[in-house]
Amino acid sequence: MAEPIETTEDQEAGAPRVAGGSWQGYLTGMVFAIILTLASFWVAGTDLVWGPGVPILLAVLAIAQMGVHLVFFLHISSAPDSLNNILALAFGVFVVALVVFGSMIIMANLNANMMSMPELMNMQR
Amino acid sequence: MSASSSTHSEVREIPVSERGPAxxxxxxxxxxxxxxxxxxxxFAALFAAFAVLSHETAGGPSGNDLFDRNRVLLETAILLASSFTCGLMSLAVEQRKLIPAAAWGAVTFLLGATFVGMELFEFHGMIESGARPDRSAFLSAFFTLVGTHGLHVSAGLFWLLVMFAQIATLGFRPMVLRRLRCFSLFWHALDIVWIGVFTIVYLGAH
Incomplete structure (x- = not known):
């Protein structure tokens, strides 16, 4: 038995640190986040970017910033301790994508197939 | 692998099944x-509702009429700064430094409170001008989504106050340290949700 039972108790001394971080790490994350945020606001207001491309660019910038926050602020990493967190995150992203894109596709479909309002009124008469 | 990390090398060689509880x-x-x-x-469900309903203004004001990008940028900056100071607070807590932890915690609280105040001010102005949640489906979805985020931030502020009280009375005992760690996770996660809010709701306004 290499691992004593003490690790399950309230003992911080022997246990490995979970969410290590350094102020350099937070500063790096902060700088990246500021750049990406300003880029988002610039893209939304500029005419330099081709119009239909703006939403895609905004999505890319937002996802990049979420990644920056996850890595530098929430300390999601590929460390062994973090493996379960990453699996849960992957499932969370899957559910979020299903809910958001599923709803949008279904509602757009219903909208496209729906009879226009005046026609519907005529049928009820 | 084992040469690079000497402290963990003996742990690594034990099979997972024999390592005991984490x-x-x-x-x-x-x-x-x-x-x-x-x-x-x-939040994903609320985002989906907003995305579906964002065009349904029922003749009322649209996002472009209502939103002020400069204020949103300021709100974003404030929340991002509070996320940063929250990180500095958790660093100070890890080193058991009471004064820096309390100071960064106080800054975090003030920034968070400013954010909630600005949001309430915005809601108040919208409701005064007739853009109430019952005006259109778009506004219902808007107030639900942004309001839920604001409620989360408010709950986080209350949590932070409770943690101040617990540090003052209980000190940095392991139980309190774990709660502080959870608080910082919560606070950073709210910032991630806000990225979605300002991108989809405010910058994607039409």
């Missing part, structure tokens, strides 16, 4: 992470 730190962080993900699924 340290409490790891378990608590994982459990709270699961809560955060389920919270984000709630």
């Amino acid at each position: 340290p409490r730190n790891v378990v608590v962080s994982f459990g709270f992470w699961l809560f955060l993900l389920s919270d984000i699924v709630i």
Whole structure:
């Protein structure tokens, strides 16, 4: 038995640190986040970017910033301790994508197939 | 691998099945992470509702008429800064430094409170001008989504106050340290949700 039972108790001394971080790490994350945020606001207001491309660019910038926050602020990493967190995150992203894109596709479909309002009124008469 | 990390090398060689339960730190962080993900699924449902309803203004004001990008940029900056100071607070807590921890915590609280105040001011102005939640489906979805985020931030502020009281009375005991760690996870996760809010709701306004 290499691992004593003490690790399950309230003992911080022997246990490995979970969410290590350094102020350099937070500063790096902060700088990246500021750049990406300003880029988002610039893209939304500029005419330099081709119009239909703006939403895609905004999505890319937002996802990049979420990644920056996850890595530098929430300390999601590929460390062994973090493996379960990453699996849960992957499932969370899957559910979020299903809910958001599923709803949008279904509602757009219903909208496209729906009879226009005046026609519907005529049928009820 | 074993040469590079001498402290962990003996742990690595034990098979997973014989390692025993994970340290409490790891378990608590994982459990709270699961809560955060389920919270984000709630937001996903609200985002989906907003995305579906954002065009349904029923002749009322649209996002372009209502939103002020400069104010949103300021709100974003404030929330991002509070996320940063929250990180500095958790660093100070890890080193058991009471004064810096309290100072960064106070800055975090003030920034968070400013954010909630600006949001309430915005809501108040919208409602005064007739853009109430019952005006259109778009506004219902807007107030639900942004309001839920604001409620989360308010709950986080209350949590932070409770943690101040617990540090003052209980000190940096392991239980309090775990709660502080969960608080910082919560606070950073709210910032992630806000990225979605300002991108989809405010910058994507039409």
